[in-house]
Amino acid sequence: MIFTKVRPRLSPKVRLKFDRRTDRYLLLYPETGLELNKSAMAIVHLCTGEWTIDEMVDHLIRVYTDVSPDEIRREVCGFLDVLADRGLLQRVS
Amino acid sequence: MNNEHRPYTLIAELTYRCPLRCPYCSNPSDFAGRGDEIDTDTWLRVFQEAEALGVVQLNLTGGEPLLRDDLEQLVEGAGKLELYTNLITSGIPLTFERLSRLRTLGLDSVQVSIQSSGPSVSDRIAGAPSFNRKLDAMQWVTSLALPLTMNAVLHRENISDVEALIALAERVSADRLELANTQYLGWALKNRVALLPTREQIERARTVAIEAKMRLRGKMEVLFITPDYYSEYPKSCMEGWGRRFIVVNPEGLALPCHLAHTIPGLHFEQVMQSRLADIWHHSAGFNRFRGEDWLPDPCRTCERRALDFGGCRCQAFHVVGDAGMTDPICSLAPGHGHIESARAQANRTTEIPVLFDYRTGRGCSSR
Numbered sequence: 001m002i003f004t005k006v007r008p009r010l011s012p013k014v015r016l017k018f019d020r021r022t023d024r025y026l027l028l029y030p031e032t033g034l035e036l037n038k039s040a041m042a043i044v045h046l047c048t049g050e051w052t053i054d055e056m057v058d059h060l061i062r063v064y065t066d067v068s069p070d071e072i073r074r075e076v077c078g079f080l081d082v083l084a085d086r087g088l089l090q091r092v093s
Numbered sequence: 094m095n096n097e098h099r100p101y102t103l104i105a106e107l108t109y110r111c112p113l114r115c116p117y118c119s120n121p122s123d124f125a126g127r128g129d130e131i132d133t134d135t136w137l138r139v140f141q142e143a144e145a146l147g148v149v150q151l152n153l154t155g156g157e158p159l160l161r162d163d164l165e166q167l168v169e170g171a172g173k174l175e176l177y178t179n180l181i182t183s184g185i186p187l188t189f190e191r192l193s194r195l196r197t198l199g200l201d202s203v204q205v206s207i208q209s210s211g212p213s214v215s216d217r218i219a220g221a222p223s224f225n226r227k228l229d230a231m232q233w234v235t236s237l238a239l240p241l242t243m244n245a246v247l248h249r250e251n252i253s254d255v256e257a258l259i260a261l262a263e264r265v266s267a268d269r270l271e272l273a274n275t276q277y278l279g280w281a282l283k284n285r286v287a288l289l290p291t292r293e294q295i296e297r298a299r300t301v302a303i304e305a306k307m308r309l310r311g312k313m314e315v316l317f318i319t320p321d322y323y324s325e326y327p328k329s330c331m332e333g334w335g336r337r338f339i340v341v342n343p344e345g346l347a348l349p350c351h352l353a354h355t356i357p358g359l360h361f362e363q364v365m366q367s368r369l370a371d372i373w374h375h376s377a378g379f380n381r382f383r384g385e386d387w388l389p390d391p392c393r394t395c396e397r398r399a400l401d402f403g404g405c406r407c408q409a410f411h412v413v414g415d416a417g418m419t420d421p422i423c424s425l426a427p428g429h430g431h432i433e434s435a436r437a438q439a440n441r442t443t444e445i446p447v448l449f450d451y452r453t454g455r456g457c458s459s460r
Protein backbone atom coordinates (compact mmCIF):
# COMPACT_ATOMS: atom_id res chain seq x y z
CA MET A 1 0.00 0.00 0.00
CA ILE A 2 2.80 2.42 0.85
CA PHE A 3 4.72 3.96 -2.01
CA THR A 4 8.27 4.54 -0.97
CA LYS A 5 8.74 7.75 -2.98
CA VAL A 6 6.08 9.71 -1.12
CA ARG A 7 7.04 12.14 1.62
CA PRO A 8 4.69 11.61 4.57
CA ARG A 9 3.80 14.47 6.81
CA LEU A 10 1.68 14.40 9.96
CA SER A 11 -1.81 15.72 9.42
CA PRO A 12 -2.43 19.14 11.01
CA LYS A 13 -5.03 17.58 13.33
CA VAL A 14 -2.28 15.62 15.08
CA ARG A 15 -0.67 16.97 18.20
CA LEU A 16 2.40 15.46 19.82
CA LYS A 17 2.47 15.74 23.57
CA PHE A 18 5.19 14.69 25.94
CA ASP A 19 3.70 12.58 28.70
CA ARG A 20 5.48 13.25 31.96
CA ARG A 21 3.97 10.13 33.56
CA THR A 22 5.47 7.66 31.13
CA ASP A 23 8.32 9.73 29.63
CA ARG A 24 6.89 8.93 26.23
CA TYR A 25 5.20 10.95 23.54
CA LEU A 26 1.49 10.74 22.91
CA LEU A 27 0.18 11.35 19.44
CA LEU A 28 -3.21 12.97 19.97
CA TYR A 29 -5.96 13.32 17.39
CA PRO A 30 -9.73 13.75 17.57
CA GLU A 31 -11.12 12.01 20.63
CA THR A 32 -8.27 9.54 20.98
CA GLY A 33 -4.52 9.00 20.68
CA LEU A 34 -1.59 6.64 20.41
CA GLU A 35 1.20 6.11 22.89
CA LEU A 36 4.46 6.07 20.98
CA ASN A 37 7.34 3.76 21.84
CA LYS A 38 10.93 4.70 21.02
CA SER A 39 10.92 3.43 17.45
CA ALA A 40 7.50 4.92 16.66
CA MET A 41 8.77 8.26 17.93
CA ALA A 42 11.88 8.03 15.75
CA ILE A 43 9.64 7.48 12.72
CA VAL A 44 7.19 10.24 13.64
CA HIS A 45 10.09 12.71 13.94
CA LEU A 46 10.79 12.15 10.25
CA CYS A 47 7.20 12.69 9.11
CA THR A 48 7.86 16.30 8.17
CA GLY A 49 7.06 16.15 4.46
CA GLU A 50 10.78 16.37 3.63
CA TRP A 51 11.78 12.71 3.77
CA THR A 52 10.71 10.01 1.38
CA ILE A 53 10.02 6.64 3.00
CA ASP A 54 13.22 5.27 1.42
CA GLU A 55 15.22 8.12 2.92
CA MET A 56 13.61 7.56 6.33
CA VAL A 57 14.59 3.91 6.24
CA ASP A 58 18.16 4.70 5.14
CA HIS A 59 18.53 7.29 7.86
CA LEU A 60 17.23 4.97 10.59
CA ILE A 61 19.50 2.14 9.39
CA ARG A 62 22.48 4.46 9.93
CA VAL A 63 21.30 5.55 13.40
CA TYR A 64 20.15 2.18 14.77
CA THR A 65 23.07 -0.02 13.86
CA ASP A 66 21.99 -2.72 16.30
CA VAL A 67 18.75 -3.41 14.39
CA SER A 68 18.72 -5.25 11.08
CA PRO A 69 17.85 -3.15 7.99
CA ASP A 70 15.02 -5.53 7.11
CA GLU A 71 13.45 -5.08 10.49
CA ILE A 72 13.76 -1.30 10.26
CA ARG A 73 12.07 -1.26 6.87
CA ARG A 74 9.31 -3.50 8.17
CA GLU A 75 8.76 -1.31 11.22
CA VAL A 76 8.70 1.94 9.24
CA CYS A 77 6.22 0.64 6.67
CA GLY A 78 4.10 -1.04 9.34
CA PHE A 79 3.85 2.04 11.50
CA LEU A 80 3.21 4.41 8.58
CA ASP A 81 0.41 2.04 7.61
CA VAL A 82 -1.09 2.39 11.09
CA LEU A 83 -0.93 6.18 10.80
CA ALA A 84 -2.37 6.22 7.26
CA ASP A 85 -5.21 3.92 8.32
CA ARG A 86 -6.28 6.47 10.89
CA GLY A 87 -5.94 9.35 8.43
CA LEU A 88 -3.02 10.84 10.35
CA LEU A 89 -0.71 11.38 7.39
CA GLN A 90 -0.67 13.77 4.50
CA ARG A 91 1.28 12.79 1.43
CA VAL A 92 3.62 15.32 -0.07
CA SER A 93 5.01 14.04 -3.34
CA MET B 94 2.08 6.45 38.98
CA ASN B 95 0.21 3.26 38.19
CA ASN B 96 -0.87 3.44 34.56
CA GLU B 97 -3.37 0.58 34.86
CA HIS B 98 -5.93 3.00 36.24
CA ARG B 99 -5.15 6.25 34.53
CA PRO B 100 -7.79 8.45 32.96
CA TYR B 101 -6.85 9.66 29.47
CA THR B 102 -10.20 11.28 28.68
CA LEU B 103 -12.49 13.60 30.57
CA ILE B 104 -16.04 13.62 29.27
CA ALA B 105 -17.47 16.93 30.41
CA GLU B 106 -21.25 16.88 30.14
CA LEU B 107 -21.74 20.62 30.37
CA THR B 108 -25.54 20.55 30.36
CA TYR B 109 -28.47 18.21 29.89
CA ARG B 110 -30.31 20.96 27.99
CA CYS B 111 -30.67 20.29 24.27
CA PRO B 112 -32.72 21.71 21.40
CA LEU B 113 -33.14 18.20 19.97
CA ARG B 114 -35.21 15.32 21.35
CA CYS B 115 -33.55 12.21 19.91
CA PRO B 116 -35.22 9.03 21.17
CA TYR B 117 -31.84 7.33 21.79
CA CYS B 118 -30.26 10.10 23.86
CA SER B 119 -27.55 8.81 26.21
CA ASN B 120 -28.58 11.19 28.99
CA PRO B 121 -30.43 9.57 31.88
CA SER B 122 -34.14 9.33 31.12
CA ASP B 123 -35.16 10.93 34.44
CA PHE B 124 -33.00 14.07 34.21
CA ALA B 125 -35.90 16.48 33.89
CA GLY B 126 -36.17 17.31 37.56
CA ARG B 127 -32.45 17.60 38.19
CA GLY B 128 -30.56 20.38 39.89
CA ASP B 129 -28.40 23.24 38.75
CA GLU B 130 -25.42 23.07 36.43
CA ILE B 131 -21.97 23.59 37.91
CA ASP B 132 -20.38 26.96 37.17
CA THR B 133 -17.46 28.10 35.04
CA ASP B 134 -14.87 28.22 37.82
CA THR B 135 -15.72 24.72 38.97
CA TRP B 136 -15.34 23.36 35.44
CA LEU B 137 -11.99 25.13 35.03
CA ARG B 138 -10.77 23.61 38.30
CA VAL B 139 -12.02 20.17 37.17
CA PHE B 140 -10.05 20.51 33.91
CA GLN B 141 -6.91 21.37 35.88
CA GLU B 142 -7.35 18.47 38.27
CA ALA B 143 -8.07 16.12 35.38
CA GLU B 144 -4.90 17.19 33.57
CA ALA B 145 -2.89 16.59 36.75
CA LEU B 146 -4.37 13.07 36.91
CA GLY B 147 -3.17 12.27 33.40
CA VAL B 148 -6.06 13.33 31.20
CA VAL B 149 -5.03 14.47 27.69
CA GLN B 150 -8.35 14.42 25.83
CA LEU B 151 -11.34 16.58 26.73
CA ASN B 152 -14.77 15.95 25.23
CA LEU B 153 -17.13 18.87 25.71
CA THR B 154 -20.57 17.38 25.39
CA GLY B 155 -24.06 17.39 26.86
CA GLY B 156 -26.94 17.76 26.09
CA GLU B 157 -25.88 20.52 23.81
CA PRO B 158 -22.64 22.20 24.99
CA LEU B 159 -23.27 25.23 22.75
CA LEU B 160 -26.06 26.22 25.14
CA ARG B 161 -23.44 27.12 27.75
CA ASP B 162 -22.69 30.85 27.53
CA ASP B 163 -19.27 30.23 29.05
CA LEU B 164 -18.14 27.72 26.41
CA GLU B 165 -15.51 30.21 25.20
CA GLN B 166 -13.98 30.45 28.67
CA LEU B 167 -14.01 26.69 29.07
CA VAL B 168 -12.32 26.10 25.70
CA GLU B 169 -9.72 28.74 26.51
CA GLY B 170 -9.02 27.15 29.90
CA ALA B 171 -8.65 23.71 28.32
CA GLY B 172 -6.35 25.15 25.67
CA LYS B 173 -4.01 26.58 28.30
CA LEU B 174 -3.74 23.11 29.82
CA GLU B 175 -2.87 21.70 26.36
CA LEU B 176 -5.81 19.32 26.47
CA TYR B 177 -6.91 18.06 23.06
CA THR B 178 -10.36 19.61 23.07
CA ASN B 179 -13.26 18.08 21.15
CA LEU B 180 -16.65 19.70 20.84
CA ILE B 181 -19.42 17.09 20.53
CA THR B 182 -22.44 18.93 19.25
CA SER B 183 -25.71 18.83 17.36
CA GLY B 184 -24.45 21.95 15.56
CA ILE B 185 -27.32 23.99 16.97
CA PRO B 186 -27.35 26.83 17.89
CA LEU B 187 -24.10 27.85 16.20
CA THR B 188 -22.80 30.70 14.09
CA PHE B 189 -19.66 30.84 11.98
CA GLU B 190 -18.37 33.69 14.16
CA ARG B 191 -18.74 31.72 17.37
CA LEU B 192 -17.06 28.64 15.93
CA SER B 193 -14.24 30.77 14.60
CA ARG B 194 -13.78 32.30 18.07
CA LEU B 195 -13.74 28.86 19.69
CA ARG B 196 -11.09 27.74 17.24
CA THR B 197 -8.89 30.75 18.06
CA LEU B 198 -9.30 29.99 21.76
CA GLY B 199 -7.96 26.46 21.30
CA LEU B 200 -10.69 24.14 20.06
CA ASP B 201 -9.08 21.14 18.32
CA SER B 202 -11.90 19.19 16.70
CA VAL B 203 -15.65 19.10 16.24
CA GLN B 204 -18.05 16.18 16.07
CA VAL B 205 -21.47 16.95 14.58
CA SER B 206 -24.33 14.50 14.93
CA ILE B 207 -26.65 13.83 12.03
CA GLN B 208 -29.83 11.79 12.31
CA SER B 209 -30.23 10.72 8.69
CA SER B 210 -28.99 11.66 5.22
CA GLY B 211 -31.96 13.85 4.32
CA PRO B 212 -34.00 16.56 6.05
CA SER B 213 -37.36 14.88 6.50
CA VAL B 214 -36.22 11.73 8.29
CA SER B 215 -33.41 13.53 10.12
CA ASP B 216 -35.74 16.18 11.51
CA ARG B 217 -38.32 13.60 12.48
CA ILE B 218 -35.78 11.55 14.43
CA ALA B 219 -34.30 14.68 16.05
CA GLY B 220 -37.79 15.83 16.95
CA ALA B 221 -36.97 19.35 15.71
CA PRO B 222 -36.10 21.03 12.40
CA SER B 223 -32.33 20.85 12.35
CA PHE B 224 -30.90 19.11 9.26
CA ASN B 225 -30.07 22.15 7.17
CA ARG B 226 -28.49 23.95 10.09
CA LYS B 227 -26.33 20.90 10.71
CA LEU B 228 -25.10 21.03 7.13
CA ASP B 229 -24.14 24.68 7.65
CA ALA B 230 -22.35 23.82 10.88
CA MET B 231 -20.35 21.04 9.21
CA GLN B 232 -19.37 23.31 6.39
CA TRP B 233 -18.16 25.96 8.85
CA VAL B 234 -16.06 23.34 10.66
CA THR B 235 -14.22 22.33 7.50
CA SER B 236 -13.88 25.89 6.19
CA LEU B 237 -12.06 26.74 9.44
CA ALA B 238 -9.78 23.73 8.80
CA LEU B 239 -10.94 22.02 11.98
CA PRO B 240 -11.11 18.23 11.77
CA LEU B 241 -14.73 17.18 11.38
CA THR B 242 -16.24 13.97 12.68
CA MET B 243 -19.70 13.29 11.36
CA ASN B 244 -21.56 11.03 13.76
CA ALA B 245 -24.68 9.11 12.87
CA VAL B 246 -26.39 6.95 15.45
CA LEU B 247 -27.84 3.96 13.62
CA HIS B 248 -31.12 2.23 14.36
CA ARG B 249 -33.93 0.53 12.48
CA GLU B 250 -35.21 3.72 10.94
CA ASN B 251 -31.95 4.86 9.29
CA ILE B 252 -29.76 1.77 9.03
CA SER B 253 -30.72 1.19 5.39
CA ASP B 254 -29.44 4.73 4.78
CA VAL B 255 -25.76 3.94 5.35
CA GLU B 256 -24.69 4.46 1.69
CA ALA B 257 -26.29 7.90 1.66
CA LEU B 258 -24.75 8.78 5.03
CA ILE B 259 -21.32 7.87 3.67
CA ALA B 260 -21.95 9.97 0.55
CA LEU B 261 -23.02 12.89 2.74
CA ALA B 262 -19.88 12.58 4.86
CA GLU B 263 -17.80 12.68 1.68
CA ARG B 264 -19.73 15.68 0.41
CA VAL B 265 -19.10 17.69 3.60
CA SER B 266 -15.43 16.54 3.61
CA ALA B 267 -15.64 14.87 6.98
CA ASP B 268 -12.36 13.66 8.27
CA ARG B 269 -13.97 10.84 10.16
CA LEU B 270 -17.37 9.16 10.00
CA GLU B 271 -18.75 7.38 13.00
CA LEU B 272 -21.55 4.97 12.14
CA ALA B 273 -22.43 4.10 15.69
CA ASN B 274 -25.21 1.69 16.37
CA THR B 275 -27.44 2.76 19.23
CA GLN B 276 -26.40 1.61 22.68
CA TYR B 277 -29.59 0.43 24.36
CA LEU B 278 -29.44 2.34 27.63
CA GLY B 279 -31.16 5.50 28.86
CA TRP B 280 -33.74 6.76 26.35
CA ALA B 281 -32.72 4.13 23.81
CA LEU B 282 -33.66 1.32 26.17
CA LYS B 283 -37.12 2.84 26.59
CA ASN B 284 -37.38 2.92 22.78
CA ARG B 285 -35.73 -0.39 22.06
CA VAL B 286 -38.69 -1.92 20.27
CA ALA B 287 -38.78 1.02 17.85
CA LEU B 288 -35.00 1.17 17.38
CA LEU B 289 -33.38 -2.27 17.41
CA PRO B 290 -32.59 -3.47 13.85
CA THR B 291 -32.53 -7.09 12.73
CA ARG B 292 -29.28 -9.00 12.35
CA GLU B 293 -29.76 -8.95 8.58
CA GLN B 294 -29.99 -5.14 8.56
CA ILE B 295 -26.82 -4.87 10.66
CA GLU B 296 -24.86 -7.25 8.43
CA ARG B 297 -25.84 -5.34 5.30
CA ALA B 298 -24.84 -2.01 6.83
CA ARG B 299 -21.55 -3.45 8.04
CA THR B 300 -20.69 -4.71 4.56
CA VAL B 301 -21.35 -1.28 3.07
CA ALA B 302 -19.27 0.40 5.79
CA ILE B 303 -16.32 -1.94 5.30
CA GLU B 304 -16.33 -1.30 1.56
CA ALA B 305 -16.30 2.46 2.21
CA LYS B 306 -13.54 2.11 4.78
CA MET B 307 -11.28 0.48 2.18
CA ARG B 308 -12.22 2.88 -0.58
CA LEU B 309 -11.72 6.02 1.54
CA ARG B 310 -8.57 4.90 3.35
CA GLY B 311 -6.26 7.83 3.99
CA LYS B 312 -9.01 10.32 3.13
CA MET B 313 -11.73 9.65 5.63
CA GLU B 314 -11.72 7.26 8.55
CA VAL B 315 -14.90 5.17 8.60
CA LEU B 316 -15.82 3.61 11.92
CA PHE B 317 -18.67 1.13 12.16
CA ILE B 318 -19.60 0.43 15.75
CA THR B 319 -21.64 -2.76 16.01
CA PRO B 320 -24.52 -2.89 18.44
CA ASP B 321 -23.59 -5.23 21.22
CA TYR B 322 -27.04 -6.84 20.99
CA TYR B 323 -25.69 -8.75 18.00
CA SER B 324 -22.26 -9.58 19.39
CA GLU B 325 -21.34 -12.86 20.96
CA TYR B 326 -19.28 -11.22 23.68
CA PRO B 327 -19.65 -7.90 25.50
CA LYS B 328 -17.69 -4.76 24.71
CA SER B 329 -15.07 -3.55 27.12
CA CYS B 330 -17.39 -0.81 28.28
CA MET B 331 -15.46 2.47 28.76
CA GLU B 332 -12.32 0.28 28.41
CA GLY B 333 -13.01 -0.92 31.94
CA TRP B 334 -14.75 0.68 34.92
CA GLY B 335 -12.73 3.59 36.32
CA ARG B 336 -9.80 2.77 34.10
CA ARG B 337 -9.51 5.25 31.19
CA PHE B 338 -12.44 7.68 31.40
CA ILE B 339 -13.97 10.13 33.85
CA VAL B 340 -17.39 11.57 33.15
CA VAL B 341 -18.41 14.69 35.04
CA ASN B 342 -22.10 15.33 34.64
CA PRO B 343 -23.86 18.74 34.53
CA GLU B 344 -24.46 18.69 38.28
CA GLY B 345 -20.83 17.90 39.06
CA LEU B 346 -21.11 14.23 39.82
CA ALA B 347 -17.90 12.39 38.83
CA LEU B 348 -18.68 9.04 37.23
CA PRO B 349 -17.01 6.08 35.45
CA CYS B 350 -19.62 6.33 32.65
CA HIS B 351 -22.60 8.44 31.57
CA LEU B 352 -25.15 6.34 33.42
CA ALA B 353 -23.27 4.86 36.40
CA HIS B 354 -25.37 6.93 38.81
CA THR B 355 -28.52 5.19 37.58
CA ILE B 356 -27.30 2.02 39.32
CA PRO B 357 -28.80 1.98 42.81
CA GLY B 358 -26.58 1.42 45.82
CA LEU B 359 -23.44 2.96 44.35
CA HIS B 360 -22.03 6.08 45.95
CA PHE B 361 -20.54 8.77 43.70
CA GLU B 362 -19.07 12.10 44.71
CA GLN B 363 -19.45 15.71 43.65
CA VAL B 364 -16.51 17.66 42.24
CA MET B 365 -17.75 20.56 44.40
CA GLN B 366 -16.95 18.60 47.53
CA SER B 367 -13.87 16.52 46.69
CA ARG B 368 -10.77 16.76 44.54
CA LEU B 369 -10.93 14.73 41.35
CA ALA B 370 -7.81 12.74 42.30
CA ASP B 371 -9.41 11.66 45.59
CA ILE B 372 -12.58 10.66 43.80
CA TRP B 373 -10.69 8.75 41.11
CA HIS B 374 -8.46 6.83 43.50
CA HIS B 375 -10.56 6.41 46.62
CA SER B 376 -14.28 6.77 46.03
CA ALA B 377 -16.35 3.67 46.67
CA GLY B 378 -18.23 4.08 43.37
CA PHE B 379 -15.07 4.16 41.22
CA ASN B 380 -13.57 1.20 43.07
CA ARG B 381 -16.69 -0.94 43.07
CA PHE B 382 -16.06 -2.70 39.74
CA ARG B 383 -12.30 -2.26 39.36
CA GLY B 384 -9.92 -5.19 39.14
CA GLU B 385 -11.07 -8.80 39.17
CA ASP B 386 -12.19 -9.47 42.73
CA TRP B 387 -15.80 -8.48 42.06
CA LEU B 388 -16.15 -10.61 38.91
CA PRO B 389 -19.13 -12.99 38.85
CA ASP B 390 -19.32 -16.39 37.17
CA PRO B 391 -18.76 -17.14 34.32
CA CYS B 392 -16.35 -14.13 33.98
CA ARG B 393 -14.23 -15.14 36.97
CA THR B 394 -12.47 -17.94 35.11
CA CYS B 395 -13.06 -16.71 31.53
CA GLU B 396 -9.99 -15.95 29.45
CA ARG B 397 -11.74 -12.91 27.96
CA ARG B 398 -12.00 -11.15 31.34
CA ALA B 399 -8.88 -9.06 30.62
CA LEU B 400 -10.47 -7.94 27.32
CA ASP B 401 -14.01 -7.04 28.31
CA PHE B 402 -13.88 -6.68 32.12
CA GLY B 403 -17.26 -8.39 32.35
CA GLY B 404 -18.90 -5.87 29.99
CA CYS B 405 -21.28 -3.04 30.81
CA ARG B 406 -22.44 -2.66 34.42
CA CYS B 407 -25.38 -0.43 33.49
CA GLN B 408 -26.62 -3.00 30.99
CA ALA B 409 -26.39 -5.73 33.61
CA PHE B 410 -28.49 -3.60 35.95
CA HIS B 411 -31.01 -2.16 33.50
CA VAL B 412 -31.61 -5.40 31.61
CA VAL B 413 -31.11 -8.10 34.24
CA GLY B 414 -31.58 -6.13 37.45
CA ASP B 415 -28.14 -6.70 39.01
CA ALA B 416 -25.11 -4.54 38.17
CA GLY B 417 -22.80 -7.19 39.61
CA MET B 418 -23.74 -9.83 37.03
CA THR B 419 -22.11 -10.60 33.69
CA ASP B 420 -23.29 -8.26 30.92
CA PRO B 421 -26.30 -10.11 29.41
CA ILE B 422 -24.84 -9.52 25.93
CA CYS B 423 -22.43 -12.38 26.60
CA SER B 424 -23.75 -15.64 25.19
CA LEU B 425 -22.43 -17.32 28.36
CA ALA B 426 -24.24 -14.96 30.75
CA PRO B 427 -27.12 -16.24 32.89
CA GLY B 428 -29.22 -13.23 31.77
CA HIS B 429 -28.61 -13.70 28.05
CA GLY B 430 -32.22 -14.77 27.44
CA HIS B 431 -33.28 -11.11 27.76
CA ILE B 432 -31.11 -10.21 24.76
CA GLU B 433 -32.32 -13.17 22.73
CA SER B 434 -35.93 -12.16 23.23
CA ALA B 435 -35.18 -8.54 22.24
CA ARG B 436 -33.63 -9.85 18.99
CA ALA B 437 -36.63 -12.08 18.35
CA GLN B 438 -38.90 -9.10 18.88
CA ALA B 439 -36.86 -7.06 16.36
CA ASN B 440 -37.47 -9.80 13.78
CA ARG B 441 -41.20 -9.86 14.46
CA THR B 442 -41.72 -6.11 14.24
CA THR B 443 -39.78 -5.19 11.09
CA GLU B 444 -42.82 -4.24 9.07
CA ILE B 445 -44.72 -2.44 11.79
CA PRO B 446 -43.97 1.25 12.27
CA VAL B 447 -43.33 1.94 15.94
CA LEU B 448 -43.59 5.40 17.46
CA PHE B 449 -40.75 6.95 19.39
CA ASP B 450 -41.01 8.10 22.93
CA TYR B 451 -39.21 11.40 22.37
CA ARG B 452 -36.78 12.65 24.92
CA THR B 453 -38.49 15.29 27.03
CA GLY B 454 -37.52 17.64 29.80
CA ARG B 455 -35.78 20.90 30.50
CA GLY B 456 -34.43 22.72 27.50
CA CYS B 457 -36.14 20.52 24.91
CA SER B 458 -38.19 22.17 22.25
CA SER B 459 -41.86 21.67 23.01
CA ARG B 460 -43.22 20.84 19.59
